[in-house]
Amino acid sequence: xxSDVLSPSPTSRRMQARIVDAxxxxxxxxxxxxxxxxxxxxxxxxxQGVLIFHFRSKDGxxxxxxxxxxAAYRLHWQACLAGASPLQQVLGLxxxxxxxxxxxxxxxxxxxxxxxxxxxxxxxxxxxxxAERDRAEAMVQACRDLVAQKGGPDPELxxxxxxxxxxxxxxxxxxxxxxMARAKALQQAMDHLRLMLPGLAGEI
Amino acid sequence: xxSDVLSPSPTSRRMQARIVDAxxxxxxxxxxxxxxxxxxxxxxxxxQGVLIFHFRSKDGxxxxxxxxxxAAYRLHWQACLAGASPLQQVLGLxxxxxxxxxxxxxxxxxxxxxxxxxxxxxxxxxxxxxAERDRAEAMVQACRDLVAQKGGPDPELxxxxxxxxxxxxxxxxxxxxxxMARAKALQQAMDHLRLMLPGLAGEI
DNA sequence: TAGAAATATCTGAGCGCTGAGTCAATTTAT
DNA sequence: ATAAATTGACTCAGCGCTCAGATATTTCTA
Numbered sequence: 001x002x003s004d005v006l007s008p009s010p011t012s013r014r015m016q017a018r019i020v021d022a023x024x025x026x027x028x029x030x031x032x033x034x035x036x037x038x039x040x041x042x043x044x045x046x047x048q049g050v051l052i053f054h055f056r057s058k059d060g061x062x063x064x065x066x067x068x069x070x071a072a073y074r075l076h077w078q079a080c081l082a083g084a085s086p087l088q089q090v091l092g093l094x095x096x097x098x099x100x101x102x103x104x105x106x107x108x109x110x111x112x113x114x115x116x117x118x119x120x121x122x123x124x125x126x127x128x129x130x131a132e133r134d135r136a137e138a139m140v141q142a143c144r145d146l147v148a149q150k151g152g153p154d155p156e157l158x159x160x161x162x163x164x165x166x167x168x169x170x171x172x173x174x175x176x177x178x179x180m181a182r183a184k185a186l187q188q189a190m191d192h193l194r195l196m197l198p199g200l201a202g203e204i
Numbered sequence: 205x206x207s208d209v210l211s212p213s214p215t216s217r218r219m220q221a222r223i224v225d226a227x228x229x230x231x232x233x234x235x236x237x238x239x240x241x242x243x244x245x246x247x248x249x250x251x252q253g254v255l256i257f258h259f260r261s262k263d264g265x266x267x268x269x270x271x272x273x274x275a276a277y278r279l280h281w282q283a284c285l286a287g288a289s290p291l292q293q294v295l296g297l298x299x300x301x302x303x304x305x306x307x308x309x310x311x312x313x314x315x316x317x318x319x320x321x322x323x324x325x326x327x328x329x330x331x332x333x334x335a336e337r338d339r340a341e342a343m344v345q346a347c348r349d350l351v352a353q354k355g356g357p358d359p360e361l362x363x364x365x366x367x368x369x370x371x372x373x374x375x376x377x378x379x380x381x382x383x384m385a386r387a388k389a390l391q392q393a394m395d396h397l398r399l400m401l402p403g404l405a406g407e408i
Numbered sequence: 409t410a411g412a413a414a415t416a417t418c419t420g421a422g423c424g425c426t427g428a429g430t431c432a433a434t435t436t437a438t
Numbered sequence: 439a440t441a442a443a444t445t446g447a448c449t450c451a452g453c454g455c456t457c458a459g460a461t462a463t464t465t466c467t468a
Contacts (some may be wrong), residue, residue: 105323112322116317116320157392192368431449436442
């Protein structure tokens with residue numbers, strides 16, 4: 001049986017997760033061009049052969065890692081939606097993007113590494129695209145509900161502004177490292193939101 | 205004589221510029237991990253040896269390319285400042301980020317390729333950092349002047365919001381390719397600016 | 409239930425190939 | 439004439455990936 005996404009035994013699943021973690025560490029530290037099977041195997045504490053056994057090729061390994069992180073990211077922001085008020089949904093989506101899990105130095109380095117290679121690897125491109133699009137739709141929906149309830153600017157403009165802002169803050173956190181800390185970025189995002197929703201300043 | 209940045213003869217300078225152009229094309233198309241001396245040499249129409257002769261190593265070649273693009277970017281936005289009113293400066297800085305030269309698909313692909321490798325290559329990191337910082341300072345100054353003259357929110361918040369927004373739009377243009385076109389991104393940035401400066405909506 | 413057979417997982421030495429960098433020879437500029 | 443610039447064949451370290459065999463896990467049988 002092919003050891004792809006389908007039918008992984010528990011043993012296999014655990015090993016694959018361990019390898020994916022090692023890929024993230026390695027990519028974050030060495031970039032994609034510096035990531036070799038030897039380094040990943042060493043980081044995971046296994047032999048090189050097992051990487052190919054589970055993922056067929058280096059590209060398969062990278063794609064699986066990207067899919068895995070996509071899924072984790074999605075679960076993370078979706079958790080903020082259920083049963084929350086529109087305002088809480090918007091705030092939750094923003095906070096989710098600045099939570100320690102999602103935007104650690106390591107995580108950012110990994111995302112940017114993949115984004116950097118996306119134009120060269122169409123497979124990466126579409127995976128990256130999907131992740132962002134679903135989340136953007138959720139933000140538009142939350143903003144529509146919020147504006148319908150409490151007033152404010154055009155909800156689509158608001159949603160896209162928030163998305164662009166958080167993306168931009170990610171870029172700055174990545175480039176400036178410790179000089180643009182997570183807390184500072186979140187603060188900035190919230191200040192910005194207050195500016196765009198002056199009527200709700202008290203509630204933010 | 206070392207053929208570094210110092211003392212390039214006209215012949216040398218022309219060849220180096222030609223090689224740097226080839227690097228940009230190659231990196232944009234194949235990513236940094238897919239960029240080889242052979243590909244760059246082919247794109248430039250020269251032999252591999254000459255790349256090493258002028259830039260010592262592949263890393264030297266990439267670093268020189270990044271420096272060159274940094275300088276071009278800086279010249280480009282600085283041209284919008286001289287003798288312009290504060291509002292025109294702010295608008296000019298924004299427009300500069302969305303001009304065809306600066307944010308073509310190729311250019312974006314190159315920047316993201318380098319940003320992706322920045323965490324692995326400290327040399328890239330600091331080069332990327334410098335470029336953004338100077339431009340951010342110019343934006344803060346322009347916003348201070350603008351707010352002093354025409355009123356508005358806290359100028360530093362305004363400046364950082366604009367910077368984050370444009371960075372985020374770059375990310376979206378890069379990831380979504382044709383689906384987030386340059387004109388649309390610029391439109392979005394301007395809509396956003398009107399939202400933050402309602403008093404100046406008529407002038408934007 | 410024990411234990412054998414079958415399958416799934418894992419190892420690590422090794423293979424073929426590619427890519428960065430060298431260098432002696434040649435061409436071009438001063 | 440001298441130095442600078444360029445070539446392209448070459449080296450060799452290191453890469454992705456293979457594979458024969460070892461080990462663990464599951465399934466079958468009595």
